[in-house]
Amino acid sequence: MSEMTKSIPAENPSSNHQGLSAPSDLGLTPQTMCPAFGSLRVLTRIDGLQTAMVTDAGCLYGLSFVTHFYAGRKSISAPVLGTKELMAGNIAEAAIAACAEAAKAPGTKLVAALSLCVAETAGLTEEMLPVQINGVDVVLIRVPAYAIHTHPEAKDIAINALLKKYVAPARKTDATGVEAPLSREGPDLRHQVILMGEVFPVDPLSVDMVLKKMGASLASNLPSRNLDDYRIAGKVGAIAALHPFYTRSVATLRAAGVPIVSGAPIGADGSYGWIKGIGNALKLDPARVEEVASEEREKCRAIIQANRIEGKVHICGYEGNELGYARLLVEAGAQALYVSTSIEKSLYTAADEAWLKAHGTVEVVYRKTLEQDIRALDKHKPDLVLGTTPLSAEAKLRGIPSMYYTNQLSTRPLFLSAGLAGTISLIKDALSRAPRYAWMREFFTGENDASDALNAKPVINTMD
Amino acid sequence: MTENVPVAPATTPEQAKASAAQIIRDLDTTSGYWAAVWTICCLPDAHVICDAPIGCFNLVGTAVPDYTDAIPHIENLTPSVMREQEVTMLGTAGAVRRAVDGLRAIHPDRQMIVVSTAESEMISSDHGDWLGKLDPPVSFYWSRSLEDDEWVGRDRVLLWLWKNFGQGGVKDQPVLSRAVNIIGPTYGCFNSPADLHEIKRLIAGAGGVVNLVYPYEAALKDTPRLSESAVNVVLHREYGDGLAQELGKPFLHAPVGIRETTDFIRELGKLLGAGDQAEAFIEREKKTTLQPIWDLWRGPQGDWFSTTEFAVVAGRTYADGLVTFLGDELGMKLVFATGHPIKPGEMDNIAVRNFLHKRQPGFVFGSINEKIYLAEAGARATHFIPAGFPIPIVRRALGTPFMGYSGAVYIAQEMVNRFYETVFNYLPIDTVKPAGGGTGGPPGPAAADTGTLIWSDAARAALEARVEGIPWLSRISAMRDARTQVEAYALRQHINQVTPEVVQRAIA
Numbered sequence: 001m002s003e004m005t006k007s008i009p010a011e012n013p014s015s016n017h018q019g020l021s022a023p024s025d026l027g028l029t030p031q032t033m034c035p036a037f038g039s040l041r042v043l044t045r046i047d048g049l050q051t052a053m054v055t056d057a058g059c060l061y062g063l064s065f066v067t068h069f070y071a072g073r074k075s076i077s078a079p080v081l082g083t084k085e086l087m088a089g090n091i092a093e094a095a096i097a098a099c100a101e102a103a104k105a106p107g108t109k110l111v112a113a114l115s116l117c118v119a120e121t122a123g124l125t126e127e128m129l130p131v132q133i134n135g136v137d138v139v140l141i142r143v144p145a146y147a148i149h150t151h152p153e154a155k156d157i158a159i160n161a162l163l164k165k166y167v168a169p170a171r172k173t174d175a176t177g178v179e180a181p182l183s184r185e186g187p188d189l190r191h192q193v194i195l196m197g198e199v200f201p202v203d204p205l206s207v208d209m210v211l212k213k214m215g216a217s218l219a220s221n222l223p224s225r226n227l228d229d230y231r232i233a234g235k236v237g238a239i240a241a242l243h244p245f246y247t248r249s250v251a252t253l254r255a256a257g258v259p260i261v262s263g264a265p266i267g268a269d270g271s272y273g274w275i276k277g278i279g280n281a282l283k284l285d286p287a288r289v290e291e292v293a294s295e296e297r298e299k300c301r302a303i304i305q306a307n308r309i310e311g312k313v314h315i316c317g318y319e320g321n322e323l324g325y326a327r328l329l330v331e332a333g334a335q336a337l338y339v340s341t342s343i344e345k346s347l348y349t350a351a352d353e354a355w356l357k358a359h360g361t362v363e364v365v366y367r368k369t370l371e372q373d374i375r376a377l378d379k380h381k382p383d384l385v386l387g388t389t390p391l392s393a394e395a396k397l398r399g400i401p402s403m404y405y406t407n408q409l410s411t412r413p414l415f416l417s418a419g420l421a422g423t424i425s426l427i428k429d430a431l432s433r434a435p436r437y438a439w440m441r442e443f444f445t446g447e448n449d450a451s452d453a454l455n456a457k458p459v460i461n462t463m464d
Numbered sequence: 465m466t467e468n469v470p471v472a473p474a475t476t477p478e479q480a481k482a483s484a485a486q487i488i489r490d491l492d493t494t495s496g497y498w499a500a501v502w503t504i505c506c507l508p509d510a511h512v513i514c515d516a517p518i519g520c521f522n523l524v525g526t527a528v529p530d531y532t533d534a535i536p537h538i539e540n541l542t543p544s545v546m547r548e549q550e551v552t553m554l555g556t557a558g559a560v561r562r563a564v565d566g567l568r569a570i571h572p573d574r575q576m577i578v579v580s581t582a583e584s585e586m587i588s589s590d591h592g593d594w595l596g597k598l599d600p601p602v603s604f605y606w607s608r609s610l611e612d613d614e615w616v617g618r619d620r621v622l623l624w625l626w627k628n629f630g631q632g633g634v635k636d637q638p639v640l641s642r643a644v645n646i647i648g649p650t651y652g653c654f655n656s657p658a659d660l661h662e663i664k665r666l667i668a669g670a671g672g673v674v675n676l677v678y679p680y681e682a683a684l685k686d687t688p689r690l691s692e693s694a695v696n697v698v699l700h701r702e703y704g705d706g707l708a709q710e711l712g713k714p715f716l717h718a719p720v721g722i723r724e725t726t727d728f729i730r731e732l733g734k735l736l737g738a739g740d741q742a743e744a745f746i747e748r749e750k751k752t753t754l755q756p757i758w759d760l761w762r763g764p765q766g767d768w769f770s771t772t773e774f775a776v777v778a779g780r781t782y783a784d785g786l787v788t789f790l791g792d793e794l795g796m797k798l799v800f801a802t803g804h805p806i807k808p809g810e811m812d813n814i815a816v817r818n819f820l821h822k823r824q825p826g827f828v829f830g831s832i833n834e835k836i837y838l839a840e841a842g843a844r845a846t847h848f849i850p851a852g853f854p855i856p857i858v859r860r861a862l863g864t865p866f867m868g869y870s871g872a873v874y875i876a877q878e879m880v881n882r883f884y885e886t887v888f889n890y891l892p893i894d895t896v897k898p899a900g901g902g903t904g905g906p907p908g909p910a911a912a913d914t915g916t917l918i919w920s921d922a923a924r925a926a927l928e929a930r931v932e933g934i935p936w937l938s939r940i941s942a943m944r945d946a947r948t949q950v951e952a953y954a955l956r957q958h959i960n961q962v963t964p965e966v967v968q969r970a971i972a
Contacts, residue, residue, distance in 0.1 A: 079486065117517055145517035146546050
């Protein structure tokens, strides 16, 4: 434990302002769900997996609350960890005891021990945990919120931990450097794809239909409820990393020799490019792939043409898949002047960012804060905000139509031509509700903009 | 305005060995840090900076209060955002300073209060000294997040608020003779808006005038006004006594059930010198608010209570209150009760889970934990009634109290309506079948055919044993279903003598 701080700390270089005016770059409140929840969400949904959490009471309470609400209705074991227990230095014994309790459930195949902030600070390490407890495998998932900054990244950590456990290292090569063929026995997985990323349950079906037209098919979708899906991940023909934040999992699979296709089949251009990418990775017949990709692009264009939207939309979630979503809305006619996400800029965000900037997006913000998102409201005056909970609340306070990105956008199909209509109509519908937001605001706050949205026509922005 | 940071007691190796890890399931009670945020942030002119990694901020300020208190987020809470570098090298002072400076620019009128968290306590981040030297000074609250639970935590932070922002500001003014403060609720107190509404109604009925509802409807600058009241009412038994004792006035706990409520009104009336008014109010209430209990008691519904079992897992006030009201007053059979904070002899979650897996009472009042345990057990005939956190729930309507006379009526009404629900679910349905089409399943036993079946005594006993775990009201139909199943099986197998083995095979 470190020395107590006694002297007045120097002012932070980034807060070199005087007086009471806020610096224009002030960002105090990063936007993310507790990062560790990303792991819990993936893990508690797996059949035969039980969870032990190694952490303090407050953390345990909060994470259990959200897990039981919308991740898995599964009992969670934990050791009591207060000052006394932490000072006693038996963090490993505590973790092992919690794992033993978790392993009691009939049919348990794997126990995931989650190591959170105080356990990490107390020095819990992988070597301290046995590989098995009472005959059940144990895997340690280390997700302290101070080191893992966002909820999507913790999903990647959980998936990667399972992949590392179940995926064999790189394929063997012979003396001449030629790779041994994959999966000699059982079904040939080389023409199958695994989608990596949480999606609406219908989307994998749409993807599978398109793959089948090209002589391929879908093997599964990670994160999966089935541990076997992690076991086959090293043997399939390609992994489609749908979202840009699966960097660790992608590295593990790449090391195992599995081709990776990044991006997602969203919108006309996105779907076309994605299908071509899959075709390449699986070495499918190029002519057939081009045919299927073009056909899908035309279908998307037709649907987009029939469902045009107009208006300025801010896309400001913390899920890490905001950029792809923004692309679709832009294709459908919206202006996405401001797009922000909690994840950091990487190789995997570059293509979407470039596309968006080429199509009118002014700002793409990574590792964003609430304050940045709110300043963007002042700056760009959007007609619709797809935001985090606090941002959506702020937008509604201003009478701007808004929805919580996480809840609303995950309840519709999104991929390929099959996913377009539902998603675009959700946005179109939201844009048309502006008068209601204005009415509610005026009723509860007494405030009303000079533009008098109450009397405005349903779609208030004309893009002129 | 700082708290002394307690030095953690040294633990000898022998003690460490002796303290084998205590294991829990599905923790139901949060920490002193949550208590501090959920208490202080009720006061709109205070702003809490939690010295926390982003997760401790998000869960306490947004992810959980969205679903406990139905608020979009706690607006006057900001994190210092502790990162790896702060934990391992720098300490958190720089991060706290940045938040203080930034927030002062945005909210110059708010009192900044820095609150410690489990992680900041882990690395001994005590900022009291330097924060106090800032101009104007910033307060520091050591929340004992690694030691105290949320109940001890609320009690302690309420007292701290009084000592730091209350007692020094008390002006020489007479105590208002009819003024009553209500201590509690804070954020994260189950069903509190409705309970608070009812308690205010009872106080007015007993001749009192509500002075300050602290902290829920107060500002930090109101804190000295806690001294104005003649009597204080502590809304929850779980916390608040510390502040009430310090204030030195007589205080009462908010009541649950008919008798406690009557005693409460009577006692409050006496303390306020309004005894006659209180008595008249009680009489009026019996014929108005409380009349439904008397009507249900005399009607057919009243009999159900005495033949039905219930169990409770909830905060101490609700757990004890439901046992008193449903058990002692209405005569329901108590199977088990556990309150938070837990008392010696009460079941913890591991024991509750094991119990509910084996046996499910007709009514279980509880949190999402009990709901999960009932689901794990496949309990279909048990009514689960939310009665405590953790559980996602909106409880913002004022008409759903558990406390007071209105609470007694609301609980009784809820339960009777669940009885009706049971009746509906078990009434036979004449399934509408398409003309000429069958269901595809085996033919049901015709009355004439089953009449020839002979049941041995042992077989009948075996059938009865099958339905023993099911609450009484659902047992009739469960028994009918089981019997039909056995008889259909016997007919299919051309068996005319039903033995325990036949029952066993039929309902396997």
